[in-house]
Amino acid sequence: MEIGKTHVDKTSAETKSIGFDYQYYFFLWKVLSLKDGESVGLEVKDDVHTELKDSHQILYQLKHTVKTKQNNDPVNLSSLDKDLWKTLSNWVQVITDKADNRATLKNQLEFINKTSFVLATNKSSSKSNDLINTISDFQNDSILIEGFNENIGKLLIKAKDDKVIEYIKRIKDLNPNVLSEFIRKIHFELNENEIIEKCKKEIKADKVPENKIDDVYASIDSAIREDNFLNIKSGKKIKISFNDFYLKYRKYYDISRSCSLVVRPLTVPLPDKMEEQIFIQQLFEINDTTDGDIEDISEFTSQRLKFANNIEAWLFKGELTSEEIKQFHVDTILLWKNEHRRQMRGPEEENIKALKVIDGMREKKLTLSDSPLSMELSNGSFYELSNKPQIGWRKDWEKYKK
Numbered sequence: 001m002e003i004g005k006t007h008v009d010k011t012s013a014e015t016k017s018i019g020f021d022y023q024y025y026f027f028l029w030k031v032l033s034l035k036d037g038e039s040v041g042l043e044v045k046d047d048v049h050t051e052l053k054d055s056h057q058i059l060y061q062l063k064h065t066v067k068t069k070q071n072n073d074p075v076n077l078s079s080l081d082k083d084l085w086k087t088l089s090n091w092v093q094v095i096t097d098k099a100d101n102r103a104t105l106k107n108q109l110e111f112i113n114k115t116s117f118v119l120a121t122n123k124s125s126s127k128s129n130d131l132i133n134t135i136s137d138f139q140n141d142s143i144l145i146e147g148f149n150e151n152i153g154k155l156l157i158k159a160k161d162d163k164v165i166e167y168i169k170r171i172k173d174l175n176p177n178v179l180s181e182f183i184r185k186i187h188f189e190l191n192e193n194e195i196i197e198k199c200k201k202e203i204k205a206d207k208v209p210e211n212k213i214d215d216v217y218a219s220i221d222s223a224i225r226e227d228n229f230l231n232i233k234s235g236k237k238i239k240i241s242f243n244d245f246y247l248k249y250r251k252y253y254d255i256s257r258s259c260s261l262v263v264r265p266l267t268v269p270l271p272d273k274m275e276e277q278i279f280i281q282q283l284f285e286i287n288d289t290t291d292g293d294i295e296d297i298s299e300f301t302s303q304r305l306k307f308a309n310n311i312e313a314w315l316f317k318g319e320l321t322s323e324e325i326k327q328f329h330v331d332t333i334l335l336w337k338n339e340h341r342r343q344m345r346g347p348e349e350e351n352i353k354a355l356k357v358i359d360g361m362r363e364k365k366l367t368l369s370d371s372p373l374s375m376e377l378s379n380g381s382f383y384e385l386s387n388k389p390q391i392g393w394r395k396d397w398e399k400y401k402k
Contacts, residue, residue, distance in 0.1 A: 022064035023047050025195045026120060028224060030060075031240050032202035039241035042228070046094075056114050059094070061087040063121040076126040077190060080159055084131065087119050088186075089167035092174055095182060105175055112181045120189040130155060138183050145180045203253075211317040212256035215264065219252040261320070261371040264313055266306040274301050278400050279387035286354040286393050300383055307380030324369050329390075332381055336361060336391045344395055354393035358382075 027042045030050055034040060037053030046059040063083040067075045077084060094100075095108050102108050127133075134151040137143045143151075149172060156168045174182065196217075203216050227248075228238050255262060274280060274297050283289050289296040314320040336357075343356045366378040373381070385391045389400045 018066060019062075019064045022122070022195070023062045024225075024228075025199065026060065026062050026192070027238075028221060029195050029199045029202065031224065031245060032199050032220070034240070034242040034245055036242050039239055039244075041240075042238040044237050044239055056116070058116045058118055059091065060118045060120055061090065063087065063119065063123065065121070065123055069124070074122045074124050074191075074193070077121060077123040077129060077132070077188075078126070079128075079130040079132075079155055080161070080164055081123075082161060082164055083121070083123075084119065085164050085167035085171075089170045091117050091182070091186075092170050095178065096174070105178065108175070108178050109181055112178065112185055116185050116187060117182070118187045118189055120192050122193045123190060125188075125190040132188060135183055135186055138180075145176055145183075148179075148183065206253060208253060208256050211319060212262060215262045216252050216256045218264075219255075220249050223249060223252070261310075261314055261368065263306075263374070263377065264310055266302055266309060268305060268309065270298060270301050270305070274298065277301065277304075277387055278389050279304065279383045282386055282389070282392055282394075282397065282400060283358070286351045286358070288355060288358055288393075300379075303376050303380035304383035304387060305380075307377045308384050310377065320369055328366075328368050328381075329385070332366060332385065333391060335364065335366075336382065336385070340391075340393075350394055353395075357393045 024042070027040060027048045030040045030048060035053075039051045041049045041051075045057065047062040048060040050058045050060075052058070065074050065083075069075055095111055096102060102111055125132075130151065134143070134148055138145070138148045152168060152172055156165065156172070159165045159168060171179070199221075200213050200217050203213050203220075204210070208216050224240075231238050271277070275284075275291055280289075280297055280300065283300070284291060289300070311320075311325060315322060315325060339360045340357050343353045343360070346353050346356070348356075361382045362375075362379055364378060365375055366373045366381060382391065386393070386397075389397065392398065392400060
């Protein structure tokens with residue numbers, strides 16, 4: 001027996017948020033597609049809109065569904081789809097908006113003349129969609145406006161949903177001349193599922209190396225999300241022009257084309273029982289930190305993991321060879337060995353000498369394959385080596401080898 005969805009399932013945040021995410025990624029795709037003189041807005045003139053340099057604008061309504069057919073493809077966009085009719089109705093209200101100085105037939109036609117209307121959705125296309133077929137027939141001059149209205153009237157008779165009936169009537173009530181011009185400017189982008197891949201294709205089209213595309217995408221996505229949040233917080237509209245994008249986000253492309261290694265942020269969680277890590281045990285022994293200092297332990301662990309994860313990513317993506325990494329470790333160990341030898345000659349107590357070793361290492365900025373590493377990654381490299389352990393701080397550090 002099939003159990004119905006719970007109230008929590010019906011109102012889950014994931015189901016609702018995917019629609020917002022779909023809208024955002026569509027916006028990001030259009031931003032990455034910008035040409036000189038163009039701009040893109042998010043929830044300014046429509047869900048998304050673009051302004052072209054010839055003063056033409058494109059209004060995008062975005063509709064996403066989580067409903068699927070038996071083959072797991074999104075459901076078809078049907079002739080009486082509520083989202084479809086709501087979209088057309090919204091556009092009619094925009095066209096005839098008195099508050100935006102479009103009460104007259106002349107102003108409505110002027111607005112339509114400079115505007116294209118696009119419904120983009122992940123819903124599947126269907127040859128049996130009578131509305132889309134009717135719009136296509138009118139655009140191809142296969143039928144006149146009277147034929148269009150007749151076909152819409154048939155759909156009105158079939159409609160059961162009160163809202164759909166309201167939307168259809170609003171469209172039929174539009175002035176015939178305005179309706180004719182409006183229909184000619186309607187377009188559909190169906191089966192829009194792989195928007196993130198389209199974003200990455202736009203980045204690739206800007207001659208970004210294949211192994212850097214994901215990094216550029218992640219950096220731009222993160223930066224634009226943050227800027228959008230700050231704009232909303234300060235009451236500003238979200239609109240990005242080509243020049244805005246060029247000035248604020250071009251640097252991520254520049255970084256990808258340079259020979260410098262791209263440092264990825266740490267995305268994995270910190271391990272449980274961090275205090276049991278060998279490198280932390282070594283630091284406990286010399287009193288560099290204590291078991292109760294969670295802040296230090298977390299910071300040092302983050303530095304170690306960030307270094308280790310980036311080394312792994314650089315090797316996997318072909319940005320470094322195993323020989324380069326091996327040589328880096330040889331040089332780093334030699335750097336440690338020289339400092340360790342120097343400090344161990346002193347007359348001080350063992351732990352004091354060990355602290356001088358670790359302090360000396362923390363001040364060194366390393367270079368890997370001609371790319372200077374940050375102090376964070378440099379420190380992380382020493383923590384990683386002492387965790388294996390291939391280096392240590394006291395004279396008897398090799399006791400940590402097992």
